[in-house]
Amino acid sequence: MIPRRISKPLTIGDVPVGGGRPVVVQSMTNTDTRDALATVKQIHALEEAGCEIVRVAVPDMAAAEALPRIKSQIHIPLVADIHFDYRLALAALAAGVDGLRLNPGNIRERDKVAAVVRSARERQVPIRIGVNAGSLPPLPPLAPGEHPPPTPQRMVDVALEQARFLEALDFHLIKISLKAFDVPTTVEAYRLIAPLVPYPLHLGITEAGTVRAGSIRSAVGLGILLYEGIGDTIRVSLTGDPVPEVETAYHILSSLGLRQRGPVLVSCPTCGRCETDLVSLAQAVEERLVRLGKPLKVAVMGCVVNGPGEAREADLGLAAGKGRGVIFKKGQVLRTVEEKDFLSALLTEIDGL
């Protein structure tokens, strides 16, 4: 078990965040928010994948007006993402959203932020101070046209300044994020702020790229922080359909034993020692496991070197040898099966578990 940083708990809608509660998986729609039908449809797909809080961009008043229709048709808390115009934040609050994300780089006038904070306080709606390395408030250029690079300290300073301002307005339902594309920048920023504030931290590697590269980059960055106990909610940012963001988030959490959604498949890379078509077998087993959605650990191993050891540690395991294999169940040898029966035997046992 990883010792967690214990933050001040809050709830987004009915979802508890922080205070040592399980790490919450978030995502964000990429439909046009004004198109409530398309947005609701995408949120339903995200819910199905295990998304627990969803964020939508609110770039104009028509988007804000679509929020009640969206909110009434979904089953998870709705967060409005606001930049530039504080009136959109007020409209989103009036529309009944469960959370706000404000970027301190993009709504900077104090009286306008104060109006939003007062409305959020009345409604007891949490605000995430969402700092992003790509949109820090400008500093004087070092030389003409030369912008100071976004450092972890600068990101933290911007977040702290905003937090102090909200606290001065007696607002404490705060969550903070400090996202960058660069993993070391992100990790150092969160490490810096973690001991300085009591608030839950939302983790993300921003603009991480397409599904494959972005999932790996997010796994590295979020993995480092989560293993240090930092992080109360996470979002994986991938270019494309958002459903894979949720899947990747659970793979990250599952690999650290923090959450498990659905099965875990232990399968060997195969090598010159492998005498069966393990790749197809592993894929077929994974497909069935994903469909079942049970939190099982299943091992599909191609040889006698690590097979029995790994199979023994799983709920169900197959250690394949030449022409036959041994099925393990909860650490005990169950029986020997012929190669032609590997898949059917595993599927039968999986269904029975």
Add this chain to the structure above:
Amino acid sequence: MIPRRISKPLTIGDVPVGGGRPVVVQSMTNTDTRDALATVKQIHALEEAGCEIVRVAVPDMAAAEALPRIKSQIHIPLVADIHFDYRLALAALAAGVDGLRLNPGNIRERDKVAAVVRSARERQVPIRIGVNAGSLPPLPPLAPGEHPPPTPQRMVDVALEQARFLEALDFHLIKISLKAFDVPTTVEAYRLIAPLVPYPLHLGITEAGTVRAGSIRSAVGLGILLYEGIGDTIRVSLTGDPVPEVETAYHILSSLGLRQRGPVLVSCPTCGRCETDLVSLAQAVEERLVRLGKPLKVAVMGCVVNGPGEAREADLGLAAGKGRGVIFKKGQVLRTVEEKDFLSALLTEIDGL
């Protein structure tokens, strides 16, 4: 820059390993090693993907006999993976391999290990002590049929015992790995051994699963260790064709700034604020970048929130707005382009970089 653990350097063939040298990317074939033609073909594909050391299983004497044919046709060092039969290790050394991997759980008789070590010493061929949680030497059962679980300390003890034995035979060309499927077990094992030995460490999360889940699990585990400066060589184990193992390894290293092979694409997840088909654009740009193979950082951003900031930090960037976008090159605004010209303008600039 991540401060690295400085290990005692050695070379596998002509590839320097340890001593603060760049982290080396390895993979392993899953062809039948006896089929030299298929194995060489797969190694050529791995070389093309950037694999720097390749390992082949040598499960029998026919596989050992194929090694000279394989070695003569490839361009990267060849490591033989041996279990159970020390004579296969002797045959592999005689065949001219550049490294050996021995699993101390599976070749346990001291005089037989000694014969292998003496031959490796004569030829100055390094040996990796490759401990695997799934194949630790047996301990007395806790109760009948109840096996003690593989702990990090047990993995380290097994590796140290083997290392002491090799050292007693005046053999010091040692590399160590301590692989498990479980990320915390793996991380703790490497953390334990890192200060106890001077040797290079080879990292891996074993039997990590299929391409998607296994890449994410490996990124979490290897990412945590690499960010602590631990790890001289890495292998990502994925069920399936080994080429994606190499791609994932570079994505992991690149996200920590440790190595870069080919381009890095910064692309936003898009949201309700995005007014262009960024997903297709990002994919098209990524394809071109991968084909070019240059170590560029290119940002493709869908809106004015983080777009200009991220685009400015990249070698080349596009911050798209409504109907048009701004191209950045090395931090400077280059020009504004119409939406229909986004792809062609980016590709032209990429080709010119």
